[in-house]
Amino acid sequence: MKSILAALxxxxxxxxxxxxxxxxxxxxxxxxxxxxxxxxxxVSAAVYLTITNDTHNMEFLNGVSTDIANMAMIxxxxxxxxxxxxxxxxxxxxxxxxxxxxxxxxxxVMLMGLSKPLAKGDVFTITLDFENAGTTPVIVxxxxxxxxx
Numbered sequence: 001m002k003s004i005l006a007a008l009x010x011x012x013x014x015x016x017x018x019x020x021x022x023x024x025x026x027x028x029x030x031x032x033x034x035x036x037x038x039x040x041x042x043v044s045a046a047v048y049l050t051i052t053n054d055t056h057n058m059e060f061l062n063g064v065s066t067d068i069a070n071m072a073m074i075x076x077x078x079x080x081x082x083x084x085x086x087x088x089x090x091x092x093x094x095x096x097x098x099x100x101x102x103x104x105x106x107x108x109v110m111l112m113g114l115s116k117p118l119a120k121g122d123v124f125t126i127t128l129d130f131e132n133a134g135t136t137p138v139i140v141x142x143x144x145x146x147x148x149x
Contacts, residue, residue, distance in 0.1 A: 027136070028057075028133065029136065030050075030054055034048070035047070036048070036142050044114065045110075045118055046111070047102070051094060051100045051128075055096055055132075059132050061094065066126045068111065069111035071111075072111050074107065074108075075087065086110075089107070121141075122142040124139075125139055
């Protein structure tokens with residue numbers, strides 16, 4: 001247990017967030033920099049991260065779950081006629097060699113009905129559901145209001 005905690009602390013010191021594959025190692029996906037802003041309320045929060053498909057096959061992100069919110073969904077923010085909109089995305093394709101960035105103003109994991117406000121320094125887990133790689137737990141670090149600080 002101590003070695004796992006030491007590895008996590010090392011990864012956070014380097015500024016990357018590890019993802020743990022369900023089942024076998026080397027599922028062909030790199031998931032890094034998972035973070036969320038601190039919140040003052042329990043209404044909602046967004047999670048941002050980077051997913052790279054290091055395989056030669058098309059991959060699909062089909063969903064997300066977490067224990068810290070009543071609902072978790074993949075969303076995309078976009079501007080339409082000068083107005084920002086947020087749409088639910090059922091399935092998100094990730095082509096071979098593609099890096100998909102979940103960032104403010106674009107794709108994000110939307111957490112709704114948080115069980116408690118998120119405080120800077122907190123960590124929690126979300127689980128990404130991929131068509132080929134299966135379920136992949138990802139550790140998310142809570143930052144300040146301005147994002148990665």
